[in-house]
Amino acid sequence: xxxxxxxxxxxxxxxxxxxxxxxxxxxxxxxxxxxxxxxxxxxxxxxxxxxxxxxxxxxxxxxxxxxxxxxxxxxxxxxxxxxxxxxxxxxxxxxxxxxxxxxxxxxxxxxxxxxxxxxxxxxxxxxxxxxxxxxxxxxxxxxxxxxxxxxxxxxxxxxxxxxxxxxxxxxxxxxxxxxxxxxxxxxxxxxxxxxxxxxxxxxxxxxxxxxxxxxxxxxxxxxxxxxxxxxxxxxxxxxxxxxxxxxxxxxxxxxxxxxxxxxxxxxxxxxxxxxxxxxxxxxxxxxxxxxxxxxxxxxxxxxxxxxxxxxxxxxxxxxxxxxxxxxxxxxxxxxxxxxxxxxxxxxxxxxxxxxxxxxxxxxxxxxxxxxxxxxxxxxxxxxxxxxxxxxxxxxx
Amino acid sequence: xxxxxxxxxxxxxxxxxxxxxxxxxxxxxxxxxxxxxxxxxxxxxxxxxxxxxxxxxxxxxxxxxxxxxxxxxxxxxxxxxxxxxxxxxxxxxxxxxxxxxxxxxxxxxxxxxxxxxxxxxxxxxxxxxxxxxxxxxxxxxxxxxx
Numbered sequence: 001x002x003x004x005x006x007x008x009x010x011x012x013x014x015x016x017x018x019x020x021x022x023x024x025x026x027x028x029x030x031x032x033x034x035x036x037x038x039x040x041x042x043x044x045x046x047x048x049x050x051x052x053x054x055x056x057x058x059x060x061x062x063x064x065x066x067x068x069x070x071x072x073x074x075x076x077x078x079x080x081x082x083x084x085x086x087x088x089x090x091x092x093x094x095x096x097x098x099x100x101x102x103x104x105x106x107x108x109x110x111x112x113x114x115x116x117x118x119x120x121x122x123x124x125x126x127x128x129x130x131x132x133x134x135x136x137x138x139x140x141x142x143x144x145x146x147x148x149x150x151x152x153x154x155x156x157x158x159x160x161x162x163x164x165x166x167x168x169x170x171x172x173x174x175x176x177x178x179x180x181x182x183x184x185x186x187x188x189x190x191x192x193x194x195x196x197x198x199x200x201x202x203x204x205x206x207x208x209x210x211x212x213x214x215x216x217x218x219x220x221x222x223x224x225x226x227x228x229x230x231x232x233x234x235x236x237x238x239x240x241x242x243x244x245x246x247x248x249x250x251x252x253x254x255x256x257x258x259x260x261x262x263x264x265x266x267x268x269x270x271x272x273x274x275x276x277x278x279x280x281x282x283x284x285x286x287x288x289x290x291x292x293x294x295x296x297x298x299x300x301x302x303x304x305x306x307x308x309x310x311x312x313x314x315x316x317x318x319x320x321x322x323x324x325x326x327x328x329x330x331x332x333x334x335x336x337x338x339x340x341x342x343x344x345x346x347x348x349x350x351x352x353x354x355x356x357x358x359x360x361x362x363x364x365x366x367x368x369x370x371x372x373x374x375x376x377x378x379x380x381x382x383x384x385x386x387x388x389x390x391x392x393x394x395x396x
Numbered sequence: 397x398x399x400x401x402x403x404x405x406x407x408x409x410x411x412x413x414x415x416x417x418x419x420x421x422x423x424x425x426x427x428x429x430x431x432x433x434x435x436x437x438x439x440x441x442x443x444x445x446x447x448x449x450x451x452x453x454x455x456x457x458x459x460x461x462x463x464x465x466x467x468x469x470x471x472x473x474x475x476x477x478x479x480x481x482x483x484x485x486x487x488x489x490x491x492x493x494x495x496x497x498x499x500x501x502x503x504x505x506x507x508x509x510x511x512x513x514x515x516x517x518x519x520x521x522x523x524x525x526x527x528x529x530x531x532x533x534x535x536x537x538x539x540x541x542x
């Protein structure tokens with residue numbers, strides 16, 4: 001049995017998305033910039049996809065949709081554009097949070113080197129940014145507030161509408177990285193006071209390598225990729241028509257089936273939380289009150305995440321962890337550290353992220369396997385020995 | 397291409413010599429929980445020969461595999477020979493490790509050395525202190541923790 005429980009990392013391409021894109025790989029392969037009618041079919045598909053995406057995220061016009069190579073590029077462009085445009089007016093202060101995706105954090109680091117000042121807000125123990133904290137951080141020279149819609153590791157959802165309203169009132173551009181939210185929960189850029197938004201197709205059953213930057217009319221965009229006049233001159237490069245068509249089709253399908261998907265996923269997620277919480281000295285990370293449907297993030301004391309993942313893999317479960325060994329650095333996940341978790345606890349984290357293709361049988365398999373693997377690793381862990389013999393106190 | 401060689405996976409999934417040893421002649425503990433790996437190595441020495449070795453490890457797959465391999469490599473060897481065990485030899489015996497996991501093999505080498513040092517100390521055997529460093533050489537020195 002292979003259980004794919006890493007849908008926050010990526011998803012399979014749905015049949016709907018695949019069927020939509022195939023003609024644009026084989027028969028309708030023209031370059032939308034070409035003049036002849038054969039290529040204009042591709043151009044039409046592009047503009048139709050733009051209309052579809054605009055409607056699905058509540059944009060006022062299709063002209064506000066820019067197709068990109070993915071969420072990271074959209075984040076880079078949104079943040080740099082707002083920063084550089086603010087700098088022209090002497091505004092060189094940027095506000096974000098400690099647990100953003102690296103596409104945001106590393107862009108902010110780059111801007112710091114350019115002389116920008118960055119305030120990273122606390123996300124508290126529950127992984128939720130407080131609107132009051134945003135208000136307190138805003139200054140005369142604030143050029144941008146960027147807060148993710150839902151966190152990729154722990155799944156907590158942020159008060160986007162309220163932060164957006166605050167920024168609107170103060171006249172500060174507001175961007176949100178909505179990669180983990182789009183297609184999984186209602187997002188409406190106009191109602192939620194969002195000026196710019198990033199999304200990525202492969203998180204909702206479109207292929208990898210295609211995303212969107214929504215930029216409200218009036219937002220000045222700077223190019224990250226220079227080139228031709230594609231995307232109204234704001235993003236050079238021949239458009240990824242098959243990917244774009246698939247993204248629009250996948251988004252439409254996800255939004256149309258959102259209620260039934262959520263109704264299917266939540267009982268599975270809740271069962272995981274309920275059953276895995278029975279493992280002694282475990283902890284659920286992030287508020288359950290404000291949460292995307294599919295993500296479960298827990299820590300198990302006394303074990304390390306990479307070995308946990310390898311053994312889960314051997315039992316057919318695909319999952320992820322915020323341990324240092326899996327992050328490729330010496331420190332465990334910056335998200336878990338931002339919640340105030342000690343390093344040694346953060347090393348023992350497990351993220352399971354479910355989608356509508358998962359089944360209760362698969363969840364039962366996870367519930368059978370995880371406690372066994374945790375207990376096996378604890379039995380060979382010198383830390384666990386110290387905890388159990390009382391040499392060190394349990395932290396969770 | 398898998399992350400680890402078959403040998404690493406074998407030693408990770410079927411680790412040799414896991415467990416505690418109640419009558420150990422020497423115990424070495426190296427690593428740091430904050431950094432994500434701790435190795436505890438036990439040796440039983442008779443007439444200068446390591447007749448048994450065991451380990452408990454908190455850490456990633458390669459930390460567990462290198463612990464397992466290191467115990468296998470020192471069993472039956474003299475204490476002096478065990479001290480010559482290099483991390484490179486452990487890596488070679490495992491058919492290689494990814495570059496960012498080499499520190500696990502260094503930790504295994506240090507665990508063996510720490511266990512031998514403990515055996516020397518407990519038995520009043522004189523040794524050159526320069527031979528052993530008393531801090532985590534392999535570990536966490538690339539960054540500071542809060």
